[in-house]
Amino acid sequence: MDFSIIRIARTVLHVKDLELSRKFYVDGLGMIETERDDRHVYLRGLEEHCHHSLLLKKAEKSVVEVLSYKVMKEEDLEHIEKLFKAKGLKTKWMPKGNQYAIGRTLRVHDISGIPLEFFAEMPTVDRMLQKYDLYRGAKIQRIDHVNCAVPNVQKAYDFYVKSLGFSCSEYTETEDGDLWAAWLFRKPTVHDQAFMSGPGPKLHHFAYTLSDRLSVLDCCDVLASMGYADCIERGPGRHGLSNAFFLYLRDPDGHRIELYTGDYLTCDPDMKPKRWDLNDPLRQTFWGHQAPDKWFNETSTFIDIETGEEINSEEPKLEQRKPKILV
Structure with missing residues (x-):
């Protein structure tokens, strides 16, 4: 394999009330607010040294824009694009500077239609792991x-x-x-x-x-x-x-x-x-x-990486089941 995916790295959510969402995640759950503006809040966990792992974006509808994976190096992005194109799957480049606090990214739809994003570069910040007064x-x-x-x-x-x-x-x-x-x-x-x-x-x-x-x-x-x-x-x-x-x-x-x-x-x-x-x-x-x-x-x-329209769902191949749970 010509590329190396490291890990899941961030989720990008659209939210209707940015301040209400910020209160829930920061005051309620204890996430660290790295930065914010009128339309975005960038959040991370206490252990994380990357700029953010959750991006809240003010929008009219509550949807999921993309799930982001970090890769080992910039060259991996071209190899991943080649793979997705070879399988006839949609791809879209997001040049560096197009999104705040993240480098060049490759957005794709996977084999099931999930919008994914791959990147190698994100600004680093101080870990808050031993800032116990912020817990x-x-x-x-x-x-x-x-x-x-x-x-x-x-x-x-x-x-x-x-x-x-x-x-x-x-x-x-x-x-x-x-x-x-x-x-x-x-x-x-x-x-x-x-x-x-x-x-x-x-x-x-x-x-x-x-x-x-x-x-x-x-x-x-x-x-x-x-x-x-x-x-x-x-x-x-x-x-x-x-x-x-x-x-x-x-x-x-x-x-x-x-x-x-x-x-x-x-x-x-x-x-x-x-x-x-x-x-x-x-x-x-x-x-x-x-x-x-x-x-x-x-x-x-989820929404489409190009149109921003909501992605239609398909019924599952296998029957959905709710298991019996021991209490």
């Missing part, structure tokens, strides 16, 4: 992964593993052996990119790593005290998949964010992916309350 809310550390609903998980899996160099840590199969969900990684943790069967392409959630389980509980207290208790959609609980201690929230625009701790290293080359049966009740929830229907059925819409 508040969830004390968010760093971006961890994104999870997308796609109509054909096997197709997405094949593209990311065979063409983009991702590896698989865990996966879910139906009783017939069909791939229903997959957890794929580039950095040495459980996942950067997850796929699950559903109408798509849609963003189910993006996720940030926390330092410990107590940070999850602290976040619940802070959100409730600020009047955001209804934003807590699911959890706290523990996934069987990934072993994550989790909390799912909905921001003021309905975008879903997972706060996440407790997964494991995946860097050993002889590590075998863990298989889960779709009917295993411990797969999705090792313990915790039953997820509400909206957790399964509601997602965020």
Whole structure:
């Protein structure tokens, strides 16, 4: 492979009320505000040294503009463009200076229609890891992964593993052996990119790593005290998949964010992916309350990299199922 993808690096969200969103992410969740202007807020976690990992953009509709991956070097961008063009997939260059606080980027639509962005350059800033006086809310550390609903998980899996160099840590199969969900990684943790069967392409959630389980509980207290208790959609609980201690929230625009701790290293080359049966009740929830229907059925819409129009979703190849969960 002629290029090297490092990790998921940022999410770009469109929000209707920029100040309300800023209050939720900064005052509620404890993210660091790197910079802002009248139409943008640039946020990062305490551990992060890159300028931002979450960009909030003021807009008329609450949609997802792009999911961004960092690559090893500038030359990788040309090789990635060549790959996507060879497969007949849409590409678009964003020259340096076109976007603030990021270098030249390549935007594409992947095999499922998800808008992706690849970049090698972003300004660096001071880590706030030991600025304990700034710790508040969830004390968010760093971006961890994104999870997308796609109509054909096997197709997405094949593209990311065979063409983009991702590896698989865990996966879910139906009783017939069909791939229903997959957890794929580039950095040495459980996942950067997850796929699950559903109408798509849609963003189910993006996720940030926390330092410990107590940070999850602290976040619940802070959100409730600020009047955001209804934003807590699911959890706290523990996934069987990934072993994550989790909390799912909905921001003021309905975008879903997972706060996440407790997964494991995946860097050993002889590590075998863990298989889960779709009917295993411990797969999705090792313990915790039953997820509400909206957790399964509601997602965020992507937009086209050229037109900015909302991308239509396709029905999944496999039947959607809500598993029985042990409480």
